Amino acid sequence: MRPWDAAAPLVRAAQRGDALAMDDLLKLVTPYVTRLCTSIAPRDTADAVQESLLAVFRGLRGLRDPQAFYGWVRAVTVREAARVARRTASExxxxxxxxxxxxxxxxxxxxxxxxxxxxxxxxxxxxxxxxxxxxxxxxxxxxxxxxxxxxxxxxxxxxxxxxxxxxxxxxxx
Known part of the structure; x- marks a missing residue:
């Protein structure tokens, strides 16, 4: 089973307000989000991961296609990790x-x-x-x-x- 296939039912349930599904969904994507944030915001990985997961939590209701979840998470994570890195790092x-x-x-x-x-x-x-x-x-x-x-x-x-x-x-x- 592909990761986005496993995530789709959780996305639908979380969008309907199921808190346990949201928790499972965030646990599912945390390693992926962490890997991206570690590379983009290495000095502030924990902050970038937290900001990214918070943005996923807040924006999930707006996701129209549950199959697009991982691509959407990638976009959110890249945006948030770059924002955190710019905000906190002296480049x-x-x-x-x-x-x-x-x-x-x-x-x-x-x-x-x-x-x-x-x-x-x-x-x-x-x-x-x-x-x-x-x-x-x-x-x-x-x-x-x-x-x-x-x-x-x-x-x-x-x-x-x-x-x-x-x-x-x-x-x-």
Missing amino acids: TPAEPQEIARLRDLLPHAGSELTTEVRDLLARLPVQHRTVLVLRELEGLDERTMAALIGVPEGTVKSRLSRARSSFRKAWTR
């Missing part, structure tokens, strides 16, 4: 001398990021970190990312290019 751009693609740096044993990769991501500006995570970890294309974060596709492409360059330079140090 210092990565140094301009950084070569491996982020996907190639993931450990073979699982989907968790290595400590070194997490540290490098944390040093990137939020906008660069967000597009890098969405592209390399979530596998989204530029058009989808642009719609998700609310910027033109060309902006996503330029941010992605700069993010990859900064990441490569930092990695080779």
